[in-house]
Amino acid sequence: MISGAAAEGAKPLGDLHGGGAAFVVMGVVNVTPDSFSDGGRFLDSQAAIAHGLELQAEGAAILDIGGESTRPGAASVPVEIELARVVPVIEGLVRAGARAAISIDTSKAEVARAALHAGASVVNDVTALRAAPEIAELVAASGADLCLMHMLGTPRTMQKDPHYDDVVAEVKRFLEERMAVAVARGVPEERIVLDPGIGFGKTVAHNLELLARLPEIVALGRPVLIGTSRKSFLGTLTGRDVHQRLYATIATNVLAYERGARIFRVHDVGPLHDALTVTAATVS
Ligand code: HH2
Numbered sequence: 001m002i003s004g005a006a007a008e009g010a011k012p013l014g015d016l017h018g019g020g021a022a023f024v025v026m027g028v029v030n031v032t033p034d035s036f037s038d039g040g041r042f043l044d045s046q047a048a049i050a051h052g053l054e055l056q057a058e059g060a061a062i063l064d065i066g067g068e069s070t071r072p073g074a075a076s077v078p079v080e081i082e083l084a085r086v087v088p089v090i091e092g093l094v095r096a097g098a099r100a101a102i103s104i105d106t107s108k109a110e111v112a113r114a115a116l117h118a119g120a121s122v123v124n125d126v127t128a129l130r131a132a133p134e135i136a137e138l139v140a141a142s143g144a145d146l147c148l149m150h151m152l153g154t155p156r157t158m159q160k161d162p163h164y165d166d167v168v169a170e171v172k173r174f175l176e177e178r179m180a181v182a183v184a185r186g187v188p189e190e191r192i193v194l195d196p197g198i199g200f201g202k203t204v205a206h207n208l209e210l211l212a213r214l215p216e217i218v219a220l221g222r223p224v225l226i227g228t229s230r231k232s233f234l235g236t237l238t239g240r241d242v243h244q245r246l247y248a249t250i251a252t253n254v255l256a257y258e259r260g261a262r263i264f265r266v267h268d269v270g271p272l273h274d275a276l277t278v279t280a281a282t283v284s
Pocket residue numbers: 028030032034035036037066068069070071105124125126147149195197198225226227228265
């Protein structure tokens with residue numbers, strides 16, 4: 001039995017589906033030297049902990065801690081290094097009394113296990129259990145939530161000429177299949193969150209089509225998480241560099257809320273929280 005925060009019976013993220021105006025902002029805490037927008041800024045664990053607490057104060061209800069970049073072309077990180085990056089940050093946030101749920105952004109079972117022990121209550125697996133299917137059993141045993149994301153290929157290959165006949169139908173089918181795998185391995189359906197994986201093996205047109213037809217993914221009946229924050233398709237559309245994409249990030253998240261997404265993974269929590277508060281009050 002895992003003894004982290006998940007074991008204390010955190011409310012399932014699944015409660016968010018179809019639940020009217022509720023939304024959750026997931027703040028990004030990258031403990032990496034090479035993440036595409038904030039690499040190296042929070043590699044020191046004290047800086048990462050302070051950043052997480054700041055994002056919580058700005059309205060993040062989940063803090064997503066990552067120790068391996070998934071940017072296009074990124075190389076994988078040895079397990080000991082990933083553990084050394086993320087575990088002290090999770091422990092520090094727990095010690096500091098963080099109220100936000102802690103999510104571990106990993107595809108490695110060893111990292112998921114250690115993070116759950118340290119107090120994480122969400123596992124965010126961008127490979128949707130393809131890299132380490134045993135993450136499902138760890139999640140099931142701990143009572144944590146599990147985010148399953150679509151990616152075509154791996155970070156190393158995903159942006160090399162991605163092709164789909166119908167991107168939305170294919171992403172939907174993939175998420176349905178991965179959810180069935182998670183449930184077969186013991187994860188309760190109400191603990192599963194789905195993510196179409198914006199930017200993970202997609203052209204600009206694919207990303208836009210997924211956003212436009214998001215209700216087809218929402219129709220799977222699980223809360224949908226969306227991650228557009230600062231991503232390169234926004235740079236292509238606006239001509240802005242990575243640190244000037246906040247307005248574009250807000251536009252896509254407001255649109256995604258209106259089309260049924262309920263969890264929003266962003267770097268700039270305060271502005272997104274304001275934008276989604278007004279959006280939710282308007283459209284509900
Ligand atoms: N995007 C990134 C990382 N993890 N997880 C989910 N569920 N959805 C996403 O869209 C998503 C994700 C990439 O963003 P970032 O963490 O800022 O960059 P990097 O992977 O370079 O660390």
